[in-house]
Amino acid sequence: NAGVMQNPRHLVRRRGQEARLRCSPMKGHSHVYWYRQLPEEGLKFMVYLQKENIIDESGMPKERFSAEFPKEGPSILRIQQVVRGDSAAYFCASSPTLNTGELFFGEGSRLTVL
Amino acid sequence: AQSVTQLDSQVPVFEEAPVELRCNYSSSVSVYLFWYVQYPNQGLQLLLKYLSGSTLVKGINGFEAEFNKSQTSFHLRKPSVHISDTAEYFCAVKENSGGSNYKLTFGKGTLLTVNP
Numbered sequence: 670n671a672g673v674m675q676n677p678r679h680l681v682r683r684r685g686q687e688a689r690l691r692c693s694p695m696k697g698h699s700h701v702y703w704y705r706q707l708p709e710e711g712l713k714f715m716v717y718l719q720k721e722n723i724i725d726e727s728g729m730p731k732e733r734f735s736a737e738f739p740k741e742g743p744s745i746l747r748i749q750q751v752v753r754g755d756s757a758a759y760f761c762a763s764s765p766t767l768n769t770g771e772l773f774f775g776e777g778s779r780l781t782v783l
Numbered sequence: 784a785q786s787v788t789q790l791d792s793q794v795p796v797f798e799e800a801p802v803e804l805r806c807n808y809s810s811s812v813s814v815y816l817f818w819y820v821q822y823p824n825q826g827l828q829l830l831l832k833y834l835s836g837s838t839l840v841k842g843i844n845g846f847e848a849e850f851n852k853s854q855t856s857f858h859l860r861k862p863s864v865h866i867s868d869t870a871e872y873f874c875a876v877k878e879n880s881g882g883s884n885y886k887l888t889f890g891k892g893t894l895l896t897v898n899p
Contacts, residue, residue: 764885
């Protein structure tokens, strides 16, 4: 059973470009979460999605950031007009239900903004 | 809202020595507690979790943690570490009921470095 798959693993963008990060959850998992990790910081919650629905996006900046989890295909975290402060590791996690506690994490997408 | 404090940002130890990584949390409701490990340039892997029951929890790779409700702590221990345990360790907390019971709150991490 494949784990949570994220791509690309590394992405370099210039200021003002767009970044798209993809996440395929584990098979059978319908809950997807995105977290951001800045240097010397823990992971910060960004958004929680179920298929076709955004449940909680309270951790996501109001502008330039958006997320989706369509009926078919991976979840996508989109950052428009990137700035240097967006440079970070973005982790996707999935879970089969809400109540098991455990989240299963992907290996992350590391965004560098030049 | 909950928060997690990992008191030590870095812990250097020698191989085969015991280690304790400290974690304290605050929350107004009952919680689940977790320790995750992150090896360089990799994702997070669950070491162990406390959901209910026995306060001493055993995890993978010989790690264990003890939930202390009165001290709101969940310290991670290993009696004898290996070079391969060098990694960053994150403590995390999650409400076990209520409207935000999907959201993990992480500490800032403790970098464990095991030296030969």
